[in-house]
Amino acid sequence: MRRLVSETTLRPRQLILPMFVAEGADSPRPISSMPGVVQHSRDSLRKAAVEAVRAGVGGLMLFGVPKVHDAVGSGATDENGVLNVALRDLRAELGDDTVLMADTCLDEFTDHGHCGVLDEAGAVDNDATLERYAEMAIAQAKAGAHVLGPSGMMDGQVGVIRRALDDAGYADTGILAYSAKYASAFYGPFREAVDSQLKGDRKTYQQDPGNAREALREIELDLAEGADAIMVKPALSYLDVIKAAAELSPVPVAAYNISGEYSMIEAAAANGWLDRRRTILEVLTSIRRAGADMVLTYWAAEAATWLD
Numbered sequence: 001m002r003r004l005v006s007e008t009t010l011r012p013r014q015l016i017l018p019m020f021v022a023e024g025a026d027s028p029r030p031i032s033s034m035p036g037v038v039q040h041s042r043d044s045l046r047k048a049a050v051e052a053v054r055a056g057v058g059g060l061m062l063f064g065v066p067k068v069h070d071a072v073g074s075g076a077t078d079e080n081g082v083l084n085v086a087l088r089d090l091r092a093e094l095g096d097d098t099v100l101m102a103d104t105c106l107d108e109f110t111d112h113g114h115c116g117v118l119d120e121a122g123a124v125d126n127d128a129t130l131e132r133y134a135e136m137a138i139a140q141a142k143a144g145a146h147v148l149g150p151s152g153m154m155d156g157q158v159g160v161i162r163r164a165l166d167d168a169g170y171a172d173t174g175i176l177a178y179s180a181k182y183a184s185a186f187y188g189p190f191r192e193a194v195d196s197q198l199k200g201d202r203k204t205y206q207q208d209p210g211n212a213r214e215a216l217r218e219i220e221l222d223l224a225e226g227a228d229a230i231m232v233k234p235a236l237s238y239l240d241v242i243k244a245a246a247e248l249s250p251v252p253v254a255a256y257n258i259s260g261e262y263s264m265i266e267a268a269a270a271n272g273w274l275d276r277r278r279t280i281l282e283v284l285t286s287i288r289r290a291g292a293d294m295v296l297t298y299w300a301a302e303a304a305t306w307l308d
């Protein structure tokens, strides 16, 4: 009876697995603040990606961890940069068996850790950053990404990337816009995951946790600029924003169940304070219930094996 009347589905195809690949790694490196998640080598990335796709996940979202960082994040646009190499590897291995996505953002590649390039005063220069995003988008599309995920919260990023892709002959490459991304303390473990160089914070470009209307404005702008899907991030402290987004969005809505949301449950479960599997499934179901069509989660591959 409960199965018959259940309102919310949770299926492997609705889950997207974020993965990290580290330049020069010859074996996977554990991320201490995210037990169970690693910085992959090229080889282990390929194997883990195949396994996740076999488990039925709907997509993969790749992040690169370069060896060298510089002011403009050169590694992001270099065709031999770690992320672009990994995209080529996975596209060759998986073809169109999954939706291959890439983080289109400079923070993993810059020596100051910001999502864009800086002006002389040290502030993020929105419009100069857009030019870098356009180049990065073309490099990623060329490397085989099906969908790009601009996560830097620069104004106009979706429109600039869309035009750059179209002009370069990548009209079929999609954009999953990180539209409503909050300046969250829950990103903490991610900063270790990508060896982030960030000293300050991202409050000048990410949103204030108290603002919900602002999220809807950001979503409307991204839709007008050509987003094929939109995202709310983080997920758990922003379920109301996911719900509001789902009510207004004519395109699919994604939610990112981020690093800190992962780590706090892993930590509690490791202490025996929570039933790990039940908690994970409850969290993912609640994000779906709020209205997310798809959920980015570090549990994607494992949870997929629990679901049908």
Ligand code: PBG
Binding pocket: 103, 105, 106, 107, 108, 115, 151, 152, 186, 187, 188, 189, 190, 202, 257, 258, 259, 260
């Ligand atoms: C920025 C980016 C971040 C995450 C994904 N893309 C970090 C940030 O904005 O500080 C966070 C993901 C997570 O915490 O799981 N490229």
